[in-house]
Amino acid sequence: RDLVIRGITTKEGENEETKKQSKHFVCTSCHNLDREDPDLTQADPEARLSYVKEKGMPFLQGTSLYGVINRTSYYNGDYEKKYGKLVYNARNDLREAIQLCAVECAQGRRLQSWELESILAYLWTIGLQLDDLNLDQNEKDKLKNARIGEGDKTAAIEMIKSHYLQASPATFGSPPEDRKEGYDKIGNPDNGRLIYDLSCQHCHERSRYSFFNLDDATLTFKYLERHLPKYTRYSIYQVGRYGTPPLNGKRAYMPQYTLEKMSNQQMEDLRSFIEQEASGF
Incomplete structure (x- = not known):
């Protein structure tokens, strides 16, 4: 649990803490540790948003680690487009999936064997219950x-x-063809507020996992609004659908949201909230 939440722990019989697994992220940067879906047979971002709001949890890019031990497949669907051959060993091997996440997703070091087994032991404690x-x-x-x-x-x-998904589906989306107009959806700013609070600010509030700080100031929303139609790392369409890559000297990056983690409707909800707050009313 220490390794999952903090990225460090103390090895049994030793007094010193281990070397931090990653300087940039921990498992809970992108994964919840509790159930996050009301229906375990569906990957529905709309239902998930309501559920995590009720439970006081963040709305994240990665699938919850709760029940991960019960799944049989990892890095599914379009993640092969992103990681290529690296997914082959991880697809049906949870140990390899964890190592791939440690190195590629967390931009950190490979776990030592005892660290990996410790994480697995913890994951067995948060498996699905009848x-x-x-x-x-x-x-x-x-x-x-x-x-x-x-x-x-x-x-x-x-x-x-039959009562739970054996694998989390992953479908990469694209920004709207006309970013100025957005997706052909009517945004709900109330839902957008939830996404901003439970998702955007999970990483960006006070620069928690990012160099880009997001607060509730009108100027912040004006800045985000100005970048909506642009092809920059400050456009919600650009980073929401494509993410940002790790750079030399700046390995912290933003993973994209698959359609199963944030729908096009939710993207428009977020936009409508940004525009509402940018107006100052």
């Missing part, structure tokens, strides 16, 4: 019978797996 699956009574009875040898265990396993 209560998360919303089984009906008939399904509970089938599971009970399978456990005592009076039912089909294979069918019971498949039934359980």
Whole structure:
């Protein structure tokens, strides 16, 4: 848990803390540690935003580590476009997926074997629980019978797996063709406020994980509004859909949001909030 939250820990039997895994990020920069979806069979960013608001959690680019131990595939979909052959070893191997995240996503060092096993041990403590699956009574009875040898265990396993995603889908989006006009959606500034608070400011408030500070000043929103139609790292369309690359001497970067993590509608919600705040009213 220390390694996941702080990126450092103390090895058993030693008094000194380990070398920080990354100077830039920790696991919780991009991943929650609690359940973040009301329906575990769906990757729905609209439902997720409402859920994390209710639970007091951030709205992030990465999938929650809660239940990651129960999944069978990682770096799915379009992440192969981003990381290429690096995903091959990580696709069906959680250990390799963690190492890929440590080096490429966190821009840090590879984990030592004992650090990796420590993280896995923690992840086993935040696996899915039966209560998360919303089984009906008939399904509970089938599971009970399978456990005592009076039912089909294979069918019971498949039934359980049908109640949660085995892998998190990842589809890269593109900015609107006309960035001045935006996507063909009507923005909701109230939802946009949630995205700004729970997502943008998770990393940018007081430059937590970024050199670019975001606060609630009107001038800040005017700056963001001015960059909306531009092809710069300060345009929500540009960084939301393409992210920013790590640079020499400045390895901290911004990962993009897949469509499963922020919809085009939510992008317009964020825009409408920025425009509302930039107006000063």
